[in-house]
Amino acid sequence: MISWPLVILFGDSITQFAFEANGWGSALSSKLVRKCDVLNRGLSGYNTRWAKYILPKLITSAQAENTVALTIFFGANDCSLQDENPQQHVPLEEYTDNLKTMIHYLKSVGITPDKIILITPPPLHEASWEKQCILKGCKLNRHNNITGEYAKACTQVAQEYGADVVDLWNLMQEGSQDYTVYLSDGLHLSDEGNQFVESKLWPILEEKVGTLPFILPYWNDVDNENPESCLFSNTTKTED
Template sequence: MISWPRLLLFGDSITQFAFESNGWGATLANKLVRKCDVLNRGLSGYNTRWAKHILPKLIPDSRHAADIAAVTIFFGANDSSIKEINPQQHVPLEEYTENLRSMIRYLKSVDIKQEKIILITPPPIYEPSWEQHCLTKGYKLNRLNAVTGAYARACAEVGRESGADVVDLWTLMQDGGSDYTVYLSDGLHLSDEGNQFLESKLWLVLEKKLEALPFILPYWNDIDNNNPESSLFPSIDEKKGE
């Protein structure tokens, strides 16, 4: 069987929506076509309390980890919900931090080294837009940008202490007082501009990890039309001659 290396995207709704039109995951998949399979394992509404139990089911052992080229862990937008208003999704900051550490420890236990792990912090919250979204659903504003920032800083610190790369989306989008609202479609989820922004920052990290991946199967004009098998599967042909 021909197998491709895998890039696993693990996160909440911002990951689940990554394969929509102009989504950051779809753009990555297009860049990596015929080099790496991009797997979307985004789970809308999920937090790290639940995610840490799911990750071992996605990569159950080192045998299943052998073809993992990289993993992104992108949680925090739900964990940082205000407890009094959204207790179902809220995870205390200390627990969130330990849950991230736990997921990284697990990946390392199945032989996925820290250089293959990328943490992505939650993006900033634009409270006026998100409040309008909340009101249409019949509840109060349940996230605050300052609180999400604390979770983003904790995520970045876990990355630093574990040796994993970090895309600090919360900081990058607000760098220099930038108008980060253009990156958000509803105050929380990414707009087309936000998807493009995340993909561009993430690709700077991923390209270094994946640039050595070979193009799988030869270009069409490199195939020997009289003996296609020998050029399609040269390693098999070499074994026949042994």
């Protein structure tokens, strides 16, 4: 069997939607075609309380051997207000512990912190998200400043364990820029937001997988006189 290395995207709806048109996940998959399989393991509406139980069922030690990078992208649901959204809310301290638990599990199966990329929740635009909440018959159930506290905790966990981190909450608001262009509804990503995530994530990911070979020879290098031997001779070439 020909085995493709794995890049696994683990997160909530922002990850689940990453393979939609113009999504950040599909952009990464396109860049890594013939080098890695990019697996989307996004779970819309999920938080770290549930994710820490699911992760061992998604990634076994056998699968971990072929995993070259993994993103953990939770927090947008965890930071929900307890009074308004108790189903998804996870207290800040527990959120922090849950991220650590997931990293410990990954280490136990051989996915070291240098292969892990944590991604913080993006900023929340309260006025836009409040409209969505009202349409669903509820009150505003998140605040941007609280989202920022979860983003800070995520960053601190990454630093503690030596993992990479993409701090979307700060990056999208850097220089007091209008971050609303990155959001489609105040919470989820717009096309511009997807492009932004991909642009910040790719340089980190490229360092981890950039030297991986092109799987199977470039078509013009296949020897028509002896194709079978040529195809499996480990010859690689970067496609023009």
